[in-house]
Amino acid sequence: MRLDTITELLRIPGFKVTHMISSTESSIEFLLEQEEERASVCSGCGKVHNTAVHSVGRITVEDLPMSGRRVYLHVPKRKSMCLEDGSIRVEEHEWIRGRFTRRFVEQVYRLTSITTNKEAGWFLGIDDETVYRIDKEMLEELSLERIEKVKAPRHMSVDEVAWQKWHKYVTNVVDVEKRKVIWNHDGRGKTTLDKFYRKIGKEGCKRIKAVASDGAKGFLTSTKEHLKNALIVLDHFHVKKYLNEAVDAVRKEELRKARQQNQEDLSRILHCNKRFILMQNKVTNKQKDILDKLSTLNEKVYKAMLLKEQFLSLYVASNRRVAYANLRAWIGTAIRSGIASFVELGYKFFRKRHYVLNYFVCKITSAISEGINNKIKRFKRMAYGYRDVKYFLLKIHQHCGLLDPKLST
Template structure:
């Protein structure tokens, strides 16, 4: 690539190319400087200065030209600040602060890490994964400040928890259902965590919240009742299905454990982790082979068959026509679950005794937070892709 072609491709407002002093098959090294007519801006006070105290050269990596990495050698001016009397380097808006890369290159790294791991992104770009992590986190923090500070007000929200680490380490996620974005997240799942979200909104915005969909957790209900005083709390179809599916999966694990103790090979084969999705999947969407496996499982294991019926009956309340019909259905289901002998469903039944109103609220607004399932799947994908996160703040930003 000729020097004139390189100069034509690299256009930096307010700067000119002095020289291209090194060019190999892998790298291009370019020295640039600011036009003299352009006044520098102090990185401390933000004021423009005419007199330059000194000049210091720094190196920043820019986006590639073809297969070649591009390094810019920038003459940064230094000024004596009128605010504190100390010497400060000029602020350059297109350089990522503290990262020694241009913002254009930082955006490229950010886009790349959204579809692959930091390690693989680093391999592709010729950077170590630690540097990729620092640059990506800085870019995400900048995006966060621009979009989510202050906390955006929402009318319809869904509150859910997601595990970010083993041993019951959770994040509380608040999704704006209308805008289809994660509006806020916080470490933990206690009432104090959700309190911080409502406090960041302010009293006036809290009063404007119409509906809050959640999974029935007492901590979330307590916080929402205290702050979103006008909101309708809803245990919607998504969260009901989620609760029932977890209970059904717990029954499967219990029966698998018993089968292993009794050396029941057929039951082990039908209840292992590879087959669990057959139980959790909508029966209408099962293939013929999957339907046959499910039918056989129900024939040889009564607890799992009973658990399946309880799950379908629990979620079936959302297919009813009105509140009165739903009340009778829920009370009948609670009695059935308490007599089932299945601890996982008995636990749901006891919790439902004082939460029936939240199911009935669904008939008043028909509110759906199914978008939360999509976000939960994206979060799990992020976690799998990165093989876990050590930095909780980085995970929250992602």
């Protein structure tokens, strides 16, 4: 192949291939030279200096593979004096990132968005530590232009996800309309969410109309402090979770009693492999028979299930006024039920009744956040966990936010 053809294939601005240094079954090496003399860009200050050349060296950078063989480019680099600090600095080429070309780095960034660093490294022939370094630097560079100046959303949801054991969490803020993570930070609670509100400023806070949350005290306190006019919506997916937990608490208590009293039929129904029947809203005929049998064997568990179903029917109310009447009735029934977990839940919903009812004013949920949390857990498992929380935050943006490579294609 002619050298000018290779130059055209490589498409490196301002450079041409002058020699093929070596060619083996696994790699090819090319020598590059500048097509025409031009002023160098200082790597120290980023400015163009027309000072005399101090010396010329060469570096070897890896480019994307060609015909299944790894490509190495030997590139000249001039050294000259920086007028800012008087030091001798090597020139900077826009298409080079460390010991790799810009397009090679971008390929690493694309691959790590769909697979693990180890698999991406195997595919490209580099170790996973190098992949980690390249990927992190690329994500940090992109984050400065895409997420550093975050724009306040109209509707947002906020939730936390564990990144390590021992209660180590990160908080994610999701734009409900864009369905993307727009901000995240290490930690959870009021102090963490305060950082987001301070980042977007008072004008940004005024733009937010509604916030969907799981009802955590820290998130509620921070939101009420910074967003004076925004609606806080207690997400009904989390409400359903609280109801399921209350039913499960009753199931466990009654299962323990049934085992102590040798009630085998009741024990089989309340066993953990049947607990999902108690959590479902729609059941098959076979599951319905099991629930009918449960109603005759244990009134307490069946009553807990009815309380759960009664609350969920609240969400079919036509407006806030009707929902408020239904909620008041349910809270009274739950408190009078004598079932400890539902008495506690009744008082909890009474304290947060305004947030529950706000759903009928602005029907947003944190379903997007929950879906994103599942996606985060998936790529975290694929990587066998993360030790660098800053890198983990960037990976969330890459998989679920504004650093997704597919957004730029």
